[in-house]
Amino acid sequence: MADLSIEFAGIKSPNPFWLASAPPANSGEQVMRAFDAGWGGAVWKTLGDPIMNVTSRFGGVDYDGRKLMGLNNIELITDRPLETNLREIREVKKRYPKNVVIASLMTETKNDWKVLIRKCEDAGVDGLELNFGCPHGMCERGMGSSVGQEPKLLQEITSWVKEFAKTPVLVKLTPNTGDIVEAGTAAVAGKADGIALINTIKSIVGVDLDRLVPLPRVGKASTNGGYCGPAVKPIALHMVAALAREPGMIPISGIGGIATWRDAAEFIALGATSVQVCTAVMHYGYRIVRDMIDGLSEYLDAQGMKSVNELRGRAVGGYQEWGDLDLSYKLVASIDAKSCIGCQLCVTACHDGAHQCIFTGADDRPRPPHAHAHGPAKAPKPLPLGAIAGDRVPWIDEPECVGCNLCQLVCPVPGCISMVEVPNGKSETWNDRVKQGRDKLPGGIHEDA
Amino acid sequence: MTLEKLPEDRLENELADKKPLYSEAEAKAEADRCLYCSDAPCIKACPTEIDIPTFIKKIASGNVRGSARTIFEQNLLGHSCARVCPVEVLCQGDCVYTGWGRDPIQIGRLQRFATETATRAGQAPVLAKKVDVAVAKKRVACIGGGPASLAFAGYLALEGHEAVVFEKRGYAGGLNTTGIAPYKLHAHDALHEVAWVEGLGVEVTTGVEVGADDGPGRISGKKLLETYDAVFIGVGLGADSKLGIPGEDGPGVYGATEWIERMKLEMTKAHREEVAGKRVLVVGGGNTAIDVARECALLGAAEVSMCYRRGVPEMSGYAHEMSGGRKEGVRLVGHVQPVAFVRDAGGKLTALRVAKTDANAKPIAGTEHEIPCDLVALAIGQSKLSGIAAALPGVELDKRGCVVVADTATCVTGNPKVFAGGDCINGGKEVVNAVADGRNAARALLARWAGK
Numbered sequence: 001m002a003d004l005s006i007e008f009a010g011i012k013s014p015n016p017f018w019l020a021s022a023p024p025a026n027s028g029e030q031v032m033r034a035f036d037a038g039w040g041g042a043v044w045k046t047l048g049d050p051i052m053n054v055t056s057r058f059g060g061v062d063y064d065g066r067k068l069m070g071l072n073n074i075e076l077i078t079d080r081p082l083e084t085n086l087r088e089i090r091e092v093k094k095r096y097p098k099n100v101v102i103a104s105l106m107t108e109t110k111n112d113w114k115v116l117i118r119k120c121e122d123a124g125v126d127g128l129e130l131n132f133g134c135p136h137g138m139c140e141r142g143m144g145s146s147v148g149q150e151p152k153l154l155q156e157i158t159s160w161v162k163e164f165a166k167t168p169v170l171v172k173l174t175p176n177t178g179d180i181v182e183a184g185t186a187a188v189a190g191k192a193d194g195i196a197l198i199n200t201i202k203s204i205v206g207v208d209l210d211r212l213v214p215l216p217r218v219g220k221a222s223t224n225g226g227y228c229g230p231a232v233k234p235i236a237l238h239m240v241a242a243l244a245r246e247p248g249m250i251p252i253s254g255i256g257g258i259a260t261w262r263d264a265a266e267f268i269a270l271g272a273t274s275v276q277v278c279t280a281v282m283h284y285g286y287r288i289v290r291d292m293i294d295g296l297s298e299y300l301d302a303q304g305m306k307s308v309n310e311l312r313g314r315a316v317g318g319y320q321e322w323g324d325l326d327l328s329y330k331l332v333a334s335i336d337a338k339s340c341i342g343c344q345l346c347v348t349a350c351h352d353g354a355h356q357c358i359f360t361g362a363d364d365r366p367r368p369p370h371a372h373a374h375g376p377a378k379a380p381k382p383l384p385l386g387a388i389a390g391d392r393v394p395w396i397d398e399p400e401c402v403g404c405n406l407c408q409l410v411c412p413v414p415g416c417i418s419m420v421e422v423p424n425g426k427s428e429t430w431n432d433r434v435k436q437g438r439d440k441l442p443g444g445i446h447e448d449a
Numbered sequence: 450m451t452l453e454k455l456p457e458d459r460l461e462n463e464l465a466d467k468k469p470l471y472s473e474a475e476a477k478a479e480a481d482r483c484l485y486c487s488d489a490p491c492i493k494a495c496p497t498e499i500d501i502p503t504f505i506k507k508i509a510s511g512n513v514r515g516s517a518r519t520i521f522e523q524n525l526l527g528h529s530c531a532r533v534c535p536v537e538v539l540c541q542g543d544c545v546y547t548g549w550g551r552d553p554i555q556i557g558r559l560q561r562f563a564t565e566t567a568t569r570a571g572q573a574p575v576l577a578k579k580v581d582v583a584v585a586k587k588r589v590a591c592i593g594g595g596p597a598s599l600a601f602a603g604y605l606a607l608e609g610h611e612a613v614v615f616e617k618r619g620y621a622g623g624l625n626t627t628g629i630a631p632y633k634l635h636a637h638d639a640l641h642e643v644a645w646v647e648g649l650g651v652e653v654t655t656g657v658e659v660g661a662d663d664g665p666g667r668i669s670g671k672k673l674l675e676t677y678d679a680v681f682i683g684v685g686l687g688a689d690s691k692l693g694i695p696g697e698d699g700p701g702v703y704g705a706t707e708w709i710e711r712m713k714l715e716m717t718k719a720h721r722e723e724v725a726g727k728r729v730l731v732v733g734g735g736n737t738a739i740d741v742a743r744e745c746a747l748l749g750a751a752e753v754s755m756c757y758r759r760g761v762p763e764m765s766g767y768a769h770e771m772s773g774g775r776k777e778g779v780r781l782v783g784h785v786q787p788v789a790f791v792r793d794a795g796g797k798l799t800a801l802r803v804a805k806t807d808a809n810a811k812p813i814a815g816t817e818h819e820i821p822c823d824l825v826a827l828a829i830g831q832s833k834l835s836g837i838a839a840a841l842p843g844v845e846l847d848k849r850g851c852v853v854v855a856d857t858a859t860c861v862t863g864n865p866k867v868f869a870g871g872d873c874i875n876g877g878k879e880v881v882n883a884v885a886d887g888r889n890a891a892r893a894l895l896a897r898w899a900g901k
Contacts (some may be wrong), residue, residue: 065481065482065509341545342490342548343545344486344487344488345484345486345487347487347488360488389548392490413549
């Protein structure tokens with residue numbers, strides 16, 4: 001079994017799986033149950049001046065019958081007295097010395113930061129996470145994302161914290177910003193020890209169409225919330241990767257839609273050292289970590305990696321600017337007639353949403369006027385008869401296929417449509433073409449075109 | 450409406466729905482499973498070509514009224530069809546999930562949910578009669594009040610025309626009312642659908658038979674042709690066929706459709722003892738035979754056996770129905786041919802004498818034996834109602850006695866003013882085929898009136 005233990009800015013954790021600062025890490029009783037289930041660490045629900053919450057607080061986005069593709073919340077930081085939280089943190093650290101407890105913090109004045117940090121460190125936390133990301137409620141009071149959106153302020157408060165802190169300091173960033181790198185470099189400039197991202201995305205999760213009030217509804221009104229869950233993972237991956245590419249970057253704790261070991265592995269491959277999970281736990285409970293641990297370990301073994309540290313950042317270099325992508329690389333779709341069930345979703349998707357190159361039946365088809373390859377599309381002979389879907393199995397007009405993946409993405413049968421490389425021995429990028437003067441920018445559009 | 454005439458404690462009500470109405474949550478969950486296939490095979494497998502993926506997507510989005518409209522556009526009797534169609538061999542049988550080895554989408558149950566929910570009492574109508582008709586208002590008459598006629602009349606009424614249905618029985622709805630197995634559709638639900646079609650503007654007159662002459666409870670074909678712009682024949686089939694063997698006439702021997710009709714409409718719970726604890730034999734291997742066998746088994750018959758002169762592979766009844774019947778205790782005695790009914794001195798039926806049959810389904814001499822029984826239902830076919838052709842000049846019958854139509858796309862007979870559909874043209878198919886015929890005839894007629 002591969003070694004899953006990590007060290008994050010000096011904080012040792014038995015595995016990279018931490019609970020994010022959120023309802024699952026609200027109390028000592030919860031955090032201890034989470035550690036029993038296998039979680040390596042927990043970032044405590046944000047401490048500060050206790051607040052008052054509203055009901056309701058959460059809104060979900062379902063998709064085709066699957067629940068919580070996305071989750072939105074308007075809950076604020078902890079509503080429990082600071083002393084209660086500190087007592088429980090002390091208890092957890094006493095009982096679980098090998099597990100990581102990080103205090104998420106949010107307050108206003110320099111002195112408040114000083115007092116809060118001292119109290120938390122006295123309680124035995126392994127590190128501090130500065131909540132500069134919350135996009136609802138707290139930001140209206142000058143905290144949370146209103147700090148994360150102002151790089152100078154972010155850097156300044158980070159520096160205050162570093163003056164007082166003895167334990168490592170993570171800055172949690174908001175994605176509600178134009179350039180995440182600007183915020184990340186401000187945290188580095190403030191001497192933070194690590195970065196955590198993303199916090200939730202400012203959002204309205206839906207509208208109650210009977211009452212015509214946005215959701216989640218609080219009486220006759222609602223407010224914007226923070227969006228998280230599987231739907232936000234691609235945004236989070238992009239932001240983690242963007243920071244991981246920055247020279248001199250500090251350790252990153254990846255957050256955003258992580259529900260499985262596979263999600264976690266993607267974040268780690270794009271540069272994260274630890275990952276934090278909330279929505280999936282809110283949906284299915286702490287028990288999901290068992291498969292996360294087991295699955296990541298199996299994956300690392302299969303890849304021949306002895307430690308999760310070997311995976312970290314391995315996909316960072318696989319990111320290139322669009323202009324450096326190989327324009328000559330060619331893929332075409334291929335349908336496995338045996339596993340095709342004949343739903344023909346690929347046909348409609350290709351015709352309405354892509355490049356009109358998947359057909360059914362034996363007749364050769366006229367290509368649309370914008371076709372890349374002129375003349376009729378020739379059906380392959382023999383057609384894939386005898387398969388379970390019989391003559392409903394579609395065929396690909398290969399010369400016209402642009403290799404966009406859409407058919408594969410809509411196909412409900414795993415493995416039925418594959419994208420096959422057509423080697424041509426060539427390699428050329430758009431930047432190459434610009435350099436050689438074969439592609440113009442800008443001003444390539446002619447008045448008389 | 451005739452609904453109030455039905456006794457409330459009817460025996461058929463003892464048999465509960467095998468596929469009850471989905472709750473909203475169940476319907477949504479099932480609708481979400483639909484892949485929304487392009488050029489979907491389920492549509493092609495439906496004789497009325499309902500746009501199934503579209504109506505299912507509408508259920509998934511919460512647009513149940515729109516879903517029902519999508520169904521009714523193609524099949525005005527979408528509610529009864531949802532419940533009586535052999536979906537296992539039609540739409541659901543061709544669901545792409547079936548080929549994949551996964552459970553097909555429960556199209557019938559979703560269709561029932563949409564149509565039943567959207568037409569529930571107190572709802573605004575989902576279909577509205579056209580008021581601004583481009584063509585002059587026409588009058589049509591339908592002979593027979595079954596699904597074919599109701600579809601024909603309903604579609605024409607929706608276009609603003611006047612449609613009258615003449616039904617010789619006391620209840621309209623045809624086999625939906627009199628013949629469908631109660632665990633699929635009860636008579637009161639069939640009559641609710643008739644009432645709904647009446648609500649679209651169709652006039653249903655029961656107790657009137659169309660024939661050679663006019664009189665009380667009778668109207669002549671001649672008069673119909675004089676009075677109406679078009680006539681639709683949807684008379685279905687006639688009486689149950691008989692074996693023509695000794696001992697057939699007498700108590701204990703029934704025609705299957707005759708017995709089912711009586712069980713659905715007339716028998717009350719007090720009549721249960723006619724079946725309960727009795728030994729029942731059903732002669733035949735078709736769907737009516739399986740239906741009557743299953744109904745008897747569910748009503749508590751001590752033994753139910755089907756006697757069929759060939760083997761299982763040759764049975765015209767659906768395999769899924771037979772398999773359901775077997776689970777309910779129905780036995781199949783294959784390769785036997787009834788030769789005589791055995792009665793005691795008092796005339797009471799005691800057994801059916803049968804002979805074994807050879808590979809050509811012919812009785813083998815010397816193999817006769819008796820199967821003890823108290824009740825026999827004959828499900829070996831029904832006669833054709835050939836009299837109707839004589840009443841309507843130009844209407845012809847084929848060798849089987851079916852009304853001849855040019856094709857099922859128009860359902861027009863030899864008389865251009867006369868259309869026909871349903872069992873009387875095909876010899877006995879599904880309700881959905883009858884609806885398709887009635888609809889196609891209505892469309893052909895509308896196209897003709899529009900000068901297309």
